[in-house]
Amino acid sequence: MGRIAPLGPAADPVGNTGYAYRATPAMSVRHSLLALLAEEPRHGYGLKAQFERSTAGTWPLNVGQVYTTLARLERDGLAEPTDPDGDASGARQSWRITDLGREALGRWFEEPVALDPPARDELAIKVLLAIAADAESVGPILVRQRAAALERMAELTRHKAKADPMRELPWVLVLDALLLKLEAEVRWLDLVAARLAARGQR
Amino acid sequence: MSAPILRMEAVERHYESAGQRIRVLGPVDLELARGEFVAIMGPSGAGKSTLLGLAGALDRPDGGAVFLDGQKLWGLRGDELAALRRRKVGYVFQDLNLVEGLTALENTRLPLELDGLARRKADPVALAALERVGLGELAHRFPEELSGGERQRVAIARAFVGPRELLLADEPTGALDSLAGETVMRHLRTACDGGKSALLVTHDARHAAWADRVLHLVDGRFAHDNASVGGR
Numbered sequence A: 001m002g003r004i005a006p007l008g009p010a011a012d013p014v015g016n017t018g019y020a021y022r023a024t025p026a027m028s029v030r031h032s033l034l035a036l037l038a039e040e041p042r043h044g045y046g047l048k049a050q051f052e053r054s055t056a057g058t059w060p061l062n063v064g065q066v067y068t069t070l071a072r073l074e075r076d077g078l079a080e081p082t083d084p085d086g087d088a089s090g091a092r093q094s095w096r097i098t099d100l101g102r103e104a105l106g107r108w109f110e111e112p113v114a115l116d117p118p119a120r121d122e123l124a125i126k127v128l129l130a131i132a133a134d135a136e137s138v139g140p141i142l143v144r145q146r147a148a149a150l151e152r153m154a155e156l157t158r159h160k161a162k163a164d165p166m167r168e169l170p171w172v173l174v175l176d177a178l179l180l181k182l183e184a185e186v187r188w189l190d191l192v193a194a195r196l197a198a199r200g201q202r
Numbered sequence B: 001m002s003a004p005i006l007r008m009e010a011v012e013r014h015y016e017s018a019g020q021r022i023r024v025l026g027p028v029d030l031e032l033a034r035g036e037f038v039a040i041m042g043p044s045g046a047g048k049s050t051l052l053g054l055a056g057a058l059d060r061p062d063g064g065a066v067f068l069d070g071q072k073l074w075g076l077r078g079d080e081l082a083a084l085r086r087r088k089v090g091y092v093f094q095d096l097n098l099v100e101g102l103t104a105l106e107n108t109r110l111p112l113e114l115d116g117l118a119r120r121k122a123d124p125v126a127l128a129a130l131e132r133v134g135l136g137e138l139a140h141r142f143p144e145e146l147s148g149g150e151r152q153r154v155a156i157a158r159a160f161v162g163p164r165e166l167l168l169a170d171e172p173t174g175a176l177d178s179l180a181g182e183t184v185m186r187h188l189r190t191a192c193d194g195g196k197s198a199l200l201v202t203h204d205a206r207h208a209a210w211a212d213r214v215l216h217l218v219d220g221r222f223a224h225d226n227a228s229v230g231g232r
Helices: A025-039 A044-054 A065-075 A097-108 A122-133 A135-162 A169-199 B048-055 B078-088 B104-114 B119-132 B149-161 B176-193
Strands: A080-081 A092-096 B006-017 B020-032 B035-043 B063-068 B089-092 B166-170 B199-200 B213-218
Touching: A025 A065, A025 A080, A025 A092, A025 A097, A065 A080, A092 A097, A122 A135, A122 A169, A122 B078, A135 A169, A135 B119, A135 B213, B006 B048, B020 B048, B020 B063, B035 B176, B048 B166, B048 B199, B063 B078, B078 B089, B078 B199, B089 B149, B104 B119, B104 B149, B119 B149, B119 B176, B149 B166, B149 B176, B166 B176, B176 B199
Parallel strands: B035 B199, B035 B213, B089 B166, B166 B199
Antiparallel strands: A080 A092, B006 B020, B006 B063
């Protein structure tokens, strides 16, 4: 599992990896808990623990968040307590998915995740505005950003070098995802430089 | 402190084209310590492969000097230069690295035989080199019986076989899928952690990220972002 110290100011103050995904919690915690309940009924704490194991600690949940989400799933008819007479907020209460919940989960898995359009990306905005102001000034921005991305990639790769891809599959997959995103950034920066150079030669 | 395995001082390379002298590289300085793994990135035509050829004494610079294990190249006699190159440096290219009619072991043994070592003595050395890249069990397979990634690992084993210390690699993962490419990088990293040195030319930032340093070559010069990315 990812048990590394927080890395720099970007580290999530409550997390333990520093690699927390910025996801929309309302969107994904619900479906993630449904996915775990689809395997078998679980208690609140068991859901938290299994969620963190499956996602290699990239997204720490607090138990309060788990219970709030379970209450909403119950309200929407997607999950229910296995003991209807028990205390729904109690630690000993276990939860199971409903048929409606399975349908919702199926739709979630079937739908491709919508990616942020690049125009909303801070780096893209910064580069586009710098080009608009003065194309000549963009070079240093590209160089610094490229170096920062490569440095981050080297750091993630050192974690990957130490990880066992067999025993620590979720953690390695998280590292792969982060590395590929950074690689895309580096390639985009190279393409910006190449296009600016091609324009300058005309 | 021993000499760096590779040192390039104000190295330049020009080509003549239609009576014009065109600079393709330099002047560049580069030093590679023992146990260091350096990646070189940069757009096509930036001079990456030219740099690699000069580092490995395959090509002669028009200016500056190259030192291999403390010895200045091109001041040596031809046979001395060839011997130094053969004993110190191994090359890995994108493909066509192995002799098709020879097994993995025979391919790996080849540089040792050129050193004049008897087969009986060369075999265990070559086998140990193959074992270090996880291919001990495939030693008697022919290249056509190996996957692309396995062939590149044989090429790494051969480049580092015996006393050879410096590996020069030009896009060695260019034809491999992500996982096979990563495995090649893992073995290169392990070899360098064990004291060997490598200079890698690559377009792939994910593979460059296995190196201690990434240098960015643009128009024949290192860009001023020659940031050290390694913490090793």
